[in-house]
Amino acid sequence: MTEILTEEKIKEAARIVFMEKGYAATGMRDIAAKAGVNLSLVNYYFRSKRNIFNLIMTEKMQKIFGSIIPYMIDETTSLEEKIKNISTMYINTISEDPNLPLFVFSEIQKNPEEFAFLFPLKQINFMETSIIKQFKTRCPEINPAHFMLNFLGMTIFPFIAAHLFSNMQTHIFDNILSVIEERKTLIPLWMNQILDSPIN
Amino acid sequence: MTEILTEEKIKEAARIVFMEKGYAATGMRDIAAKAGVNLSLVNYYFRSKRNIFNLIMTEKMQKIFGSIIPYMIDETTSLEEKIKNISTMYINTISEDPNLPLFVFSEIQKNPEEFAFLFPLKQINFMETSIIKQFKTRCPEINPAHFMLNFLGMTIFPFIAAHLFSNMQTHIFDNILSVIEERKTLIPLWMNQILDSPIN
DNA sequence: AATTGTTTTAAACAAATGTTTAATTTTTTT
DNA sequence: AAAAAAATTAAACATTTGTTTAAAACAATT
Numbered sequence: 001m002t003e004i005l006t007e008e009k010i011k012e013a014a015r016i017v018f019m020e021k022g023y024a025a026t027g028m029r030d031i032a033a034k035a036g037v038n039l040s041l042v043n044y045y046f047r048s049k050r051n052i053f054n055l056i057m058t059e060k061m062q063k064i065f066g067s068i069i070p071y072m073i074d075e076t077t078s079l080e081e082k083i084k085n086i087s088t089m090y091i092n093t094i095s096e097d098p099n100l101p102l103f104v105f106s107e108i109q110k111n112p113e114e115f116a117f118l119f120p121l122k123q124i125n126f127m128e129t130s131i132i133k134q135f136k137t138r139c140p141e142i143n144p145a146h147f148m149l150n151f152l153g154m155t156i157f158p159f160i161a162a163h164l165f166s167n168m169q170t171h172i173f174d175n176i177l178s179v180i181e182e183r184k185t186l187i188p189l190w191m192n193q194i195l196d197s198p199i200n
Numbered sequence: 201m202t203e204i205l206t207e208e209k210i211k212e213a214a215r216i217v218f219m220e221k222g223y224a225a226t227g228m229r230d231i232a233a234k235a236g237v238n239l240s241l242v243n244y245y246f247r248s249k250r251n252i253f254n255l256i257m258t259e260k261m262q263k264i265f266g267s268i269i270p271y272m273i274d275e276t277t278s279l280e281e282k283i284k285n286i287s288t289m290y291i292n293t294i295s296e297d298p299n300l301p302l303f304v305f306s307e308i309q310k311n312p313e314e315f316a317f318l319f320p321l322k323q324i325n326f327m328e329t330s331i332i333k334q335f336k337t338r339c340p341e342i343n344p345a346h347f348m349l350n351f352l353g354m355t356i357f358p359f360i361a362a363h364l365f366s367n368m369q370t371h372i373f374d375n376i377l378s379v380i381e382e383r384k385t386l387i388p389l390w391m392n393q394i395l396d397s398p399i400n
Numbered sequence: 401a402a403t404t405g406t407t408t409t410a411a412a413c414a415a416a417t418g419t420t421t422a423a424t425t426t427t428t429t430t
Numbered sequence: 431a432a433a434a435a436a437a438t439t440a441a442a443c444a445t446t447t448g449t450t451t452a453a454a455a456c457a458a459t460t
Contacts, residue, residue: 006407021310024225028448038409043449099309106306108364109299110221126372145372145379146386149358157353160360162345164308172326172345179345186346193397194390206437228418238439243419 007045010035014042014052019060019103023053023110057107058118064104066120067093072129079134080192083151087187090155091180098163101156138195150194154187207245210235214242214252215259219303223253223310257307258318264304266320267293272329279334280392283351287387290355291380298363301356338395350394354387 013035017026028049032039046052071077071086094100108115116122126132132144139147162176173179213235217226228249232239246252271277271286294300308315316322326332332344339347362376373379 022222022224022306024222025310027446029446039448040410040450041408044407047449049448102306102309105360105364106222106302109302110225112364121372143375143379143382145362145376146383148372149361149379149383150354150390152361153353153357154350157357157360158349160305160357161349161352164305164312172321172348175343176345179343179349182343183346183349189397190350190394193393197389197393227416229416239418240420240440241438244437247419249418 006037006041010037010042010045011052011055015056018053018056019099022103023107057115060100060104061115061118062120063093063097064100069120069124072131073124075130079131079138079195080188082131082134083191084188086151087155088184091184094156094159095180098159102160151191154183154190158183206237206241210237210242210245211252211255215256218253218256219299222303223307257315260300260304261315261318262320263293263297264300269320269324272331273324275330279331279338279395280388282331282334283391284388287355288384291384294356294359295380298359302360351391354390355383358383
């Protein structure tokens, strides 16, 4: 019974190739080659390119959007604790899969309708989450969108930009891995600075 | 002499289609159709798909990376003024071309070698720019990469995330256009808060 | 050991791809 | 007005694409 092994080998190969080249630039033959498997087996186990891609995409969307939800709705933590927990969790998660944000964002952009329905954040009422309620109490004058954009921008953007520049042999962001590691403790401090700003 | 008109029509069509679908998903027939022109004319004027794409890509990389350089090296402005000028300039520039960051980042990721040599920031010594020298004076303990990542993350990330969510009919970032407009004045205030933080 | 079901293979498929060719139309030059 | 040059067209090209077919190899069951 080698069945599960082959199926998982193909899925893992698809993960790697899709993440690297995107949907359009990936061929079924690329996946088969990376899995070390006959071309027909990809269709045999997964029916079509669209089908296997959507499996991977669902996984990755869950990973980047779904993972934040438990932290956002947690009524037992303070705003500061949420910031600390989410930035640490995100930096850990994305460090293992540095191309995750760029992959997910750019595939959604190319096919928004196809993936809208499996967007995990659609299922919760964003404005009624604990984190947003806490922010509104703290900064009643500021649109909570600003808070989320600042927070996620500071956390996620470094992966989009830096992993890229290092591939281009630019030296702007040398030691980027240790820089990103430092951000686990720095981002919460900076976010508190912003929250306490007299602007609010 | 309709020559220039046709050539520019094709280039403009290529701009639109490439920005929307990316290199791999764009066909020569898509470009010809969008330009309202015979398929052969695309090769007649631009020789190959790679060639016309690289023209567009050079343009866009100049727009997103090149436009920031004059502000970074300007010795006549303070750090605060640079922050104000760059965030305003970027928000104006990208608002007219909201998919610019995602397009450039994801195409570079798929082909880092091809575009490394035309990366405008390779030509300047990043660490010796005025903005970085000013930051190091202000915050000697902090790696300047953090400063640039915070600043660019707060400025650019909203376009990557928000334009996307609105296409997905999520309501997380409603009124995103006015929110982004507000950020022209808010980002400099937040950045100053971060710069003045007792952490540094 | 024979039969059944499952997995793997090589070959072929039609459709789509980027590109080229050669003829035709249009424009420019003489 | 004739000749030359440039722009446009339709058709074909060789590859590559995702997918299917049908036979072979393998495993499980009787």
